[in-house]
Amino acid sequence: MGALLEEGRQRLLGKTDQPSQEAQILLSHSSGLTHAQIIANPDHSLSEKSTADFTGLIDRRVNGEPIAYLCGAREFWSLKLTVSKDVLIPRPETELLVERTLIRMALWESPVVADLGTGSGAVALALAKESPPTRIIATDRSDDALGIARQNSQQLGINNVEFYCGRWFDALGPKLKSRINIIASNPPYVMEGDPHLLQGDLPWEPRQALISGRDGLAAFGTIISEAPRWLTPSGWLLLEHGPAQQDHVRVLMEEAGFLEITGHSDLAGLPRVTEGQLPPPCG
Ligand SMILES: C[S@@+](CC[C@H](N)C(=O)[O-])C[C@H]1O[C@@H](n2cnc3c(N)ncnc32)[C@H](O)[C@@H]1O
Known part of the structure; x- marks a missing residue:
């Protein structure tokens, strides 16, 4: 041997x-x-x-071929997740999104939380593990990705995540409108033709998990502009983004009416997560 x-x-x-x-x-x-x-x-x-x-x-x-796909698994937030070529390999820096979302979840007794673009289920399952009574809604446009996410939830014995297929908010039923307290998302944010797409594990990962239009910003535009219709007053939106995209995300959040907009950096000191809060209820 x-x-x-x-x-x-x-x-x-x-x-x-x-x-x-x-x-x-x-x-x-x-x-x-x-x-x-x-x-x-x-x-x-x-x-x-x-x-x-x-x-x-x-x-x-x-x-x-990425080591995670060869072994069919990757650890995220101390959870052993099954991964396949249908899902992005969860990244350590996405744990910052989980950390920030947990801090915002603590503001509610029993919040309704949505993870848009769940992929392997990494973010939703980490949040669910830390906060079992919380209702967590996980969406993705890829049925195959949701199959892996469901499999992970079963393997981990996590029962408080609901999975829905569809594009961003289209995946959610009308009953949920204005009922979500927190939206967390790590959407695709690489621009078409970015040379990074040819490096490391990226050539093997699903294109739709990585690329978001010509400038890499299309998903942010949709999620940020539509989020206020789905969030409760005082609800939070938290987004992972590329290190050079924070200013753009901040401006979009300001335009959509978010307040308390704050950026957070990962362990390497790179700006990675931006969060903002809707105004409180009127009166
Ligand atoms: C960057 S990956 C993030 C996966 C996972 N949340 C994570 O952090 O490891 C983005 C995910 O968004 C999904 N996605 C891309 N476009 C979408 C859309 N229009 N509506 C819903 N999900 C979408 C992809 O299928 C992919 O699973």
Whole structure:
């Protein structure tokens, strides 16, 4: 096993920043052995099938396929989420959106919260895990993505998330209009033709999870302008965005009537989340 692991590591050199770690992850995935078992038993021989599976996974990784898709899983907010090529691979920086949303959720006893563009369900499920009595509504335009999100909710035993398919607010029934206290969304925000789309994991991820029109801002325009019709007075809208998009998001929120508009930066110091609140009820 030690020789096989080393062979895998050698093949990943120059293809990834973490060849040793990734070779171990793929060996663990194909053999069912833990990392500790792999390290402690370098002379152990793997079955023919596990060896072939490992070699196949290394081939695919050398070809650029994301490690999360190869293993079918990614951890987010300490939740092990199933992922497939139908969903964006949840990013660590999106945990900032969860943190900020939880702070706003604490303002209500039992808020109604919507996660628009839920993908794997990462944001909705993290919020639901932290706040089990809350009603959480998760939407996506992709039926396949919602299939993964539902699967994650079942695997994690999280029962307070409802899933709806459709474009942004079209996914929500008329009964919900003016009833949502908080909207959180990590929409697509990359512009068509952005060179980043050719780098790292991005070429493998769904286009509709990444690209939002020619300027990357189309989804913000729709969500921000329509949100006031769905939120209660004093309701909050929280959006993840690209580091260079904060000013644009702020202006759109001001135009839509949001107050208390505040930006937040991720651990790398990059502006990543902007939130705003609707005015309180009149009178
Ligand atoms: C950047 S991904 C975010 C996924 C997940 N919330 C996360 O943070 O990992 C954006 C998601 O929005 C969905 N989406 C794109 N356009 C949409 C639209 N018009 N209406 C609803 N969902 C949309 C995509 O299918 C994708 O799942």
